[in-house]
Amino acid sequence: MRVPNTKVWLKTEFAQRPDLLASGTTVADKVLGRLNATWNQSKSVSSEFSGRYRELLRVADAEIGEMAARAGDIPCRLGCTYCCKDERIVLTEKEAVLVVQHIEAQLDAEQKGRVVASIRAAAPTSDQASVPCAFLIDERCAIYENRPLACRSYFSRSVASCHDFFLDKSRMPQRFSAPKMVEIAVHEVTRAAKHSKLYEINTLMQRIYADPDKPTQWAAERMSDESDLADPE
Numbered sequence: 001m002r003v004p005n006t007k008v009w010l011k012t013e014f015a016q017r018p019d020l021l022a023s024g025t026t027v028a029d030k031v032l033g034r035l036n037a038t039w040n041q042s043k044s045v046s047s048e049f050s051g052r053y054r055e056l057l058r059v060a061d062a063e064i065g066e067m068a069a070r071a072g073d074i075p076c077r078l079g080c081t082y083c084c085k086d087e088r089i090v091l092t093e094k095e096a097v098l099v100v101q102h103i104e105a106q107l108d109a110e111q112k113g114r115v116v117a118s119i120r121a122a123a124p125t126s127d128q129a130s131v132p133c134a135f136l137i138d139e140r141c142a143i144y145e146n147r148p149l150a151c152r153s154y155f156s157r158s159v160a161s162c163h164d165f166f167l168d169k170s171r172m173p174q175r176f177s178a179p180k181m182v183e184i185a186v187h188e189v190t191r192a193a194k195h196s197k198l199y200e201i202n203t204l205m206q207r208i209y210a211d212p213d214k215p216t217q218w219a220a221e222r223m224s225d226e227s228d229l230a231d232p233e
């Protein structure tokens with residue numbers, strides 16, 4: 001699966017609404033400009049990919065928050081977990097680096113034990129089978145600050161519609177999709193998704209945690225390898 005660029009996505013999303021397409025394109029230009037500037041500036045803060053990527057996420061979160069505020073009352077909140085149980089969650093290997101760093105450096109031994117056990121027991125997430133994400137522990141995300149962009153940019157218009165979809169897959173949830181533009185813009189800026197694959201979260205994490213001694217080494221190798229980041233200048 002390849003992430004489209006922001007303008008291609010906008011054209012598809014608003015093909016029937018030229019008014020929304022025009023204003024969306026203007027917003028996309030501003031968002032892309034801001035994220036590009038952040039990405040370039042953060043090179044002086046951190047030479048490592050993960051530091052720069054965290055800074056980019058900080059700005060992307062602010063953009064997403066601003067769009068969500070403009071869109072009105074978004075019912076998504078901590079503890080509401082339909083999408084964590086009901087969506088196929090994808091991430092790049094670069095995003096997985098942040099997740100591994102979170103597990104290894106921020107969780108205590110007990111939390112880490114539970115997360116690794118959950119990863120090993122998990123089936124691949126699927127939007128058709130209500131399979132939970134491995135990081136959903138006690139109805140909370142165990143890696144919330146470092147969750148993938150796919151999770152950051154999901155907004156519902158109605159909790160009731162998420163509930164209905166959970167019970168009946170023919171009833172699609174009502175979503176607010178503008179923050180998706182930020183998700184795509186981030187991938188576009190880092191090029192992380194343009195040249196590297198997107199992976200289903202539970203399967204990729206099982207691969208990384210197949211040998212519990214290796215995840216730190218796995219992350220370090222990916223953090224220093226920027227070969228899939230086109231034109232970092």
Ligand code: SF4
Nearest residue numbers: 084133135136141151
């Ligand atoms: S990573 Fe966290 S927010 Fe994303 S689906 Fe999994 S539990 Fe939910």
